[in-house]
Amino acid sequence: MEIGIAGPPGSGKTTVFNALSRSHVQVGRFSSAQEAHRAVVKVPDPRLHILAQMFKPKSIKPAEVQYVDVGGLAKGAGLESASAGLGQLRTVDALIMVLAAFDASATPDSLLADLDSLESEFILSDLAVIERRVDRLDREVRMGAGNPADRQQKAHELALLRRLKEVLDRAEPLRTIPVEPEERVLLRSFGLLSAKPALVIANVGDDLDPGTRLVAEAAARGPSWKPDMLAIAGRLEMELAELDPSEAEEFMAAMGVTELAADRVIQASYRLLDLISFLTAGPDEVRAWTVRRGATALDAAAAIHTDLARGFIRAEVVPYPDLVDTAGFPEARRRGKLRSEGKQYVVQDGDVINILFNV
Ligand SMILES: Nc1nc2c(ncn2[C@@H]2O[C@H](COP(=O)(O)OP(=O)(O)OP(=O)(O)O)[C@@H](O)[C@H]2O)c(=O)[nH]1
Ligand SMILES: [Mg+2]
Structure with a gap:
């Protein structure tokens, strides 16, 4: 993208x-x-x-x-x-x-x-x-x-x-x-x-x-088709990006800046592409994966690996806030927050997904 x-x-x-x-x-x-x-x-x-x-x-x-x-x-x-x-x-x-x-x-x-x-x-x-x-x-x-x-x-x-x-x-x-x-x-x-x-x-x-x-x-003002506008202090943020993170934090605190506009611009441009993230979480890796809005569980499987799409059995899905509430998959399952979804399920932003597959 x-x-x-x-x-x-x-x-x-x-x-x-x-x-x-x-x-x-x-x-x-x-x-x-x-x-x-x-x-x-x-x-x-x-x-x-x-x-x-x-x-x-x-x-x-x-x-x-x-x-x-x-x-x-x-x-x-x-x-x-x-x-x-x-x-x-x-x-x-x-x-x-x-x-x-x-x-x-x-x-x-x-x-x-x-x-x-x-x-x-x-x-x-x-x-x-x-x-x-x-x-x-x-x-x-x-x-x-x-x-x-x-x-x-x-x-x-x-x-x-x-x-x-x-x-x-x-x-x-x-x-x-x-x-x-x-x-x-x-x-x-x-x-x-x-x-x-x-x-x-x-x-x-x-x-x-x-x-x-x-x-x-x-x-x-301006015409109705005008795109969304964001402000960024480009030079300042470029200079901040050149510092190492702890220095940058100190500098931002001194200036009373809490959040970099650059982060907001990156997030906004991600949404602009009509992209959403689903998440995977385990002891090896916590990861955000990119799919288009409207993607199915099968598309999500394919984004991870073609084998997962080929051998797709079902997707276990917990929305991110529910996973945080229940503090993990076992408790999410016990409380009925973990859903079992088929190939056609439409993935939502922030779904934490585990694909069950068989190849
Ligand atoms: N004061 C101030 N000056 C800036 C800022 N951003 C860019 N400039 C200055 O404007 C000039 C052009 O900046 P660039 O980032 O090279 O602009 P550009 O759009 O890439 O230029 P071209 O690629 O030649 O079209 C430089 O001298 C910058 O220092 C800013 O946020 N504040
Ligand atoms: Mg340039």
């Missing part, structure tokens, strides 16, 4: 990337637009630590997402097919848009204007992709090439593309409109940027209060 970090040049994308991933990529206005930085980030999950206290496992494994930091998207870049930054974003699963709010000159209006021009880049670039595809399909359909099933598929795709084009022609991003699941697969294959789930990060200055107010004001 990849999340791309997009934004105007110098908005602090690399700074935020470093803060999220504890990486040490050089920041500065003229970082190259050619190379993308990638980092795998562990998703903070306090439940793992509680389970670890109960099970005393040899290891703890959080869920992970990957972040991709690309060069700034300058105005008009979307019109150039060679635009490196936009191209690198086509394959990601979701977007974080980083906007500069650390200057004294930043206002709710300047934030929304930056967001607007970023969306415009996405929209223009998507329009170009769709127009090329429509031209080609239109020609193929008129020539009547292929078998009937083929032609029907193309006609269906053409209708979808025309519907999408109408949205883009109104200067609205594609993520605002409902699409069928099978259409979503098509959208993904085209790499349409404005269709990707998105989150706005306002990169505020070290002084959090005015920054947070600024973001709240901007968030309350």
